[in-house]
Amino acid sequence: MALTVKRLSLVDWRNARDRTVELSDAMTVLVGPNGCGKTNAVEALQLLTAGVSFRRPTPAQLVREGAEVGRAQLEAGGDGRVMDVTCTVSQGSRRFTRNGKPVRPSGVAGELLSVLFTPDDLDLVKRSASVRRDELDGFGSQASPAYGRLCRDYGRAVDQRNRVLKGDDLDVGLLDAWDLSLASLGGALLAHRRSLWEKLGERAREVYAELAPAEPLGTEYHSSIGPVDAGATRADLEELLGAALAESRERDLTRRQTTVGPHRDDPCFTLSGRSARDFGSQGQQRTAVLAWKLAQVRFCEEHLGRRPLLLLDDVMSELDEHRRAAVSAYVDGGIQTVVTTTHLGYFDEATLARASVVPFERSDDGDEG
Missing domain, CATH: 3.40.50.300 (P-loop containing nucleotide triphosphate hydrolases)
Known part of the structure; x- marks a missing residue:
């Protein structure tokens, strides 16, 4: 017990x-x-x-x-x-x-x-990507202290890089240093998050099929650094994020904020291959959210050995x-x-x-x- x-x-x-x-x-x-x-x-x-x-x-x-x-x-x-x-x-x-x-x-x-389900969560599918990221990272932080540390460290690195971008006198050397830190932390976070998203998504698809077998639920992860191969390693992700940060530097300087990285990604749901946010009915969207919450319960039992x-x-x-x-x-x-x-x-x-x-x-x- x-x-x-x-x-x-x-x-x-x-x-x-x-x-x-x-x-x-x-x-x-x-x-x-x-x-x-x-x-x-x-x-x-x-x-x-x-x-x-x-x-x-x-x-x-x-x-x-x-x-x-x-x-x-x-x-x-x-x-x-x-x-x-x-x-x-x-x-x-x-x-x-x-x-x-x-x-x-x-x-x-x-x-x-703990897994929490409130009426506000019923809008998880159709709300902004930041809500789904927070939901995923919040659960990940409970399931793994290492995941929680990565989220906090990466968030602090983004804040520090943004401070450099917003400074009156640009320190290129300092910006380069934060790019390296962000690529390392972001690559690690992206590897953990994509793995968790896939495992939870697998269970959400199973639960959804039990509730509504007529249309299959899908889960997709849209990364701000562009398409990522399913078998990409942490090192691959660090390299991709580093290249994306270099490519986006001029845009970041203009906007004075970091525009690529896990904090800009969108984990999303599909129904029969179409966006659940744009094409799903309210009933379908709510079933997807319910399946997602119950998938967290199933994940805890199967992967963590705890209810x-x-x-x-x-x-x-x-x-x-x-x-x-x-x-x-x-x-x-x-x-x-x-x-x-x-x-x-x-x-x-x-x-x-x-x-x-x-x-x-x-x-x-x-x-x-």
Whole structure:
């Protein structure tokens, strides 16, 4: 039995004065009206497992109005181990601890994997490429600390190169140095990202075929450095990116920003060979996103040997009966799941009989969630 979350405790966190939620090893349903704190609980679980929040809050936004310190804590157990992760927010800062020892936000990820699905994710297919890059890199950073370090190091290198490009006096030697660094880091990131994209894409295609066998889902990776052979090595990618940076230098100087590299790539979906963004119906696009999220669950099980915590924030109301049944099937397969809803009617009686239902009531203390 892998680690599962047993308990979530919130003290002066968002709109919660003092709230404890006991979680089932199977499915926990948080039910209540909008504004009662259900999403706040899901956000805390993501923050305590991935080190980041999909809302991207400032520290002050996490502390209940009128309080000076806010705290979120999860307790987990399994495989003969116990673990707690705490995030304490005060004076404009966030501090994480694991079993009482300080840890960086980036160090939170990896012990307990989580897959989050929100209504905003249903637009993943038709939104900008940056959203899909962030989705892919966010999952990759949870699955592999090395992937997360590459993302951070590459991002810093892009920022530094852009500073040189924006400077009043161009330092060609410094620009050359950052080109070398960017080619090395970008080539490594591109190799990792393309590999992860293909593995997740394979599983997404499998899930989509189960949900909608009539039209095949495809996944493509459009690189800003041009066409890349499927068998390209990390060294090949470093060389290609270095050449692309040299070729784009005049354009970059004119625009004063780095216009090629993994931060400009577009991982995208197709349906029957055509762009899902441009030609897919809303139902097809939503099925593609659902397949993508469930592919992450499948990847964790098959490649990492662990089952993630599946967080579903008010998505059942956005899915039709067929797609809700597909999600329920994954939950019934042994995936620990926390789902929020305003209405239990979105679940069949058999699913609810196996779930732990936790009522949430509207609080007079704070914001919506």
